[in-house]
Amino acid sequence: MIRAFNVRIYPNKTQRTQIHKTIGCSRFIYNQMLSERKEVYERFRDDKDALKKHTYKTEKQYKVKFPFLKEADSIALQASREHLFKAYQNYFNGLKKGRKVGFPKFKSKKGKETYTTKQTNGNIKIDFKRKKLKLPKLGWLSFNDKRVFSEEIKHATIKKTKSNKYFVSLTLKAQEDVKELQEVHEKDITAFDMSAKNFLVNDLVKMENPRFYRLEQKKTKKLSKELSRKKKGSKNREKARLKLARHYDTIYNRKKDWTHKLTRKLADAFDAIILENLNVKGMQKFNSGLAKSVSLDFSWYQFTTYLKYKMEWLGKHFVLVDRFFASSKLCSCCGWKNNNLTLRERVWTCLDCGTTHERDENASVNLRDEGIRILKEEKYITIIHDDKTTVGTTGSHAFGDDVRPKEILQNLFGQFSRKKESITL
Ligand SMILES: [Zn+2]
Structure with missing residues (x-):
């Protein structure tokens, strides 16, 4: 069972710049990886085995080609790749079950301004007393919320709204499954x-x-x-x-x-x-x-x-x-x-x-x-x-x-x- 915790955060100017960078880079690498997948598919469309065996470029290889990616939260880039993989999976599962699921699309600059990063070795932390939240590459950010939780944080999605506000949605791992009333x-x-x-x-x-x-x-x-x-x-x-x-x-x-x-x-x-x-x-x-x-x-x-x-x-x-x-x-x-x-x-x-x-x-x-x-x-x-x-x-x-x-x-x-x-x- 997964719960979510949404809060508004108040990043300073440096942190805002860093957030914008990671949003841009997450979108960029997603689009790069999507076009790579499309190219590979065109190349091997008649050779299913070769297509299956093909290994796609990793974030590391992309970072060599596009050094500016190094400035972004690297786990967010990894999450981008996983999102793309999931989008493909959903598409193919949809085909199997006869449901209409759209083919993965390129992300536009005009679309949602958001990125997701994951919990890895305590890189995401929350301090309820100080009302501070720690995110990779950003450090500690203030938030204002009275709620408290004890569950482990699984991932964090950072979002900038059209009104220039910033929010974080934390996905939590529930400690134990609740028993259903019989x-x-x-x-x-x-x-x-x-x-x-x-x-x-x-x-x-x-x-x-x-x-x-x-x-x-x-x-x-x-x-x-x-x-x-x-x-x-x-x-x-x-x-x-x-x-x-x-x-x-x-x-x-x-x-x-x-x-x-x-x-x-x-x-x-x-x-x-x-x-x-x-x-x-x-x-x-x-x-x-x-x-x-x-x-x-x-x-x-x-x-x-x-x-x-x-x-x-x-x-x-x-x-x-x-x-x-x-x-x-x-x-x-x-x-x-x-x-x-x-x-x-x-x-x-x-x-x-x-x-x-x-x-x-x-x-x-x-x-x-x-x-x-x-x-x-x-x-x-x-x-x-x-x-x-x-x-x-x-x-x-x-x-x-x-x-x-x-x-x-x-x-x-x-x-x-x-x-x-x-x-x-
Ligand atoms: Zn009647």
Whole structure:
């Protein structure tokens, strides 16, 4: 199991120059090695044996040819070669399995400004007391983060953003594997339907989509306008570009922070969480006709990624129900399928049993049932059904365990709803 630790770092001028050098050199050697591979392939394309036996040039040989590479972090160059190898491997594995994986591409200067380096004989170190991080060729860098971990650092990815900030993502080796829960109480299972309007909804609670980008739309427009007015290549244009990039950074961080906190609370509160697996097409379904700020705000992928790993760290269960499962169309009371249900219909009545459903609520009940079936039949998890008459009647507590999920959810959602422009977390 691998965990990641992301922090902003504050390199000084010398360190910044060194970071830029290594980013450039990592990209350069990657592109060199890719073109070498392409040439070799062309040369031996009709002789598979010769192609297999061919040995490619190493970083050392490249350093002789291009001495400036010596100035970069040498382990980062090695990591570049490994990345390329992995990209090839992914491509060929994709071919075998009939999946479409792109052929490795040349890295452009306009692309992501990043490089990865690996732990080798203690070259990457962290000092939580001094809030300093040691990276090869850079020495000690300051960071600002309260979190502490004891896991071994596997590798570090250094990144420069468009707003000229620097971040490090440390990949950690988890000390021990967490044991998966084999028994889950029904009351500790929850499911949500997700849409652009209702971020999370089920039969107990509803949380409107927090509109982080939408709320800042006015400012975004103003800053974009200012940028477009500036002369190309001018200093003022660069200033305006930075302003806009920082503005986007702020919104992104606000949203990321909110998502981390929400997923942490959900993962703590429940032993199994069930959601629908929305594919790209499904996302378009939700986002079609919506303003860009709305689609930016509905980040299903970010939410599910955070939630999934947080649940897994705790040995809990995260279930994505297949998108082909007709969660919206099934009547959650009798199982009748409403094949005529359109996307616009928010409320519908079952023609078999006569129950009137709210679309999203009904979908969440179906998702929950399907998720429980998957847990039992595919993951062999024992689901414990708590009888209301025997649980929760001890002592002077007036409420039984059956009300726990609703209370928990209402409490939790209350903390995370963002009705006003101010963000209180
Ligand atoms: Zn029905």
